[in-house]
Amino acid sequence: MKVAIGSDHAGYRYKTLLIAWLRAQGHAVTDFGTNAASPSVDYPLFIRPVAEAVASGAAERGIVLGGSGNGEAIVANRVRGVRCTLCWNVESARLARMHNDANVLSLGERMIPEPELLPIVETWFSTAFEGGRHVRRLAEIDAPTG
Secondary structure, three states: OEEEEEEOHHHHHHHHHHHHHHHHOOOEEEEOOOOOOOOOOOOHHHHHHHHHHHHHOOOOEEEEEEOOOHHHHHHHHOOOOOOEEEOOOHHHHHHHHHHHOOOEEEEEOOOOOHHHHHHHHHHHHHOOOOOOHHHHHHHHHHOOOO
């Protein structure tokens, strides 16, 4: 699978761990930066390109990381066609895929203990979209307003 990934300085360490794991799993990874844990950087500069890669089809999935993951999810969700979900445990990752067909995963390095990181990501990658009633709900999300 083609995976786009990006982080700010606060998510850099987990990003490097995930790139190694993703490549070991056979995924093609495009890293949109940042390339160090310091200095402090503005996360939209590294997150928006991940979301745009997913929205354009250049990547099938994306992962964005920061300190909490909140700002990263907000930026990614501003790109039409992206369904970014902030996950903090295995169950939130499972439901994000099953019910929301999330194509971008946001993670907060300061919020997730390292031993829990890979189980969350593995679950997000291995869980299929359930379809059914959720297809209608996704269409409602994308429907024009007003």
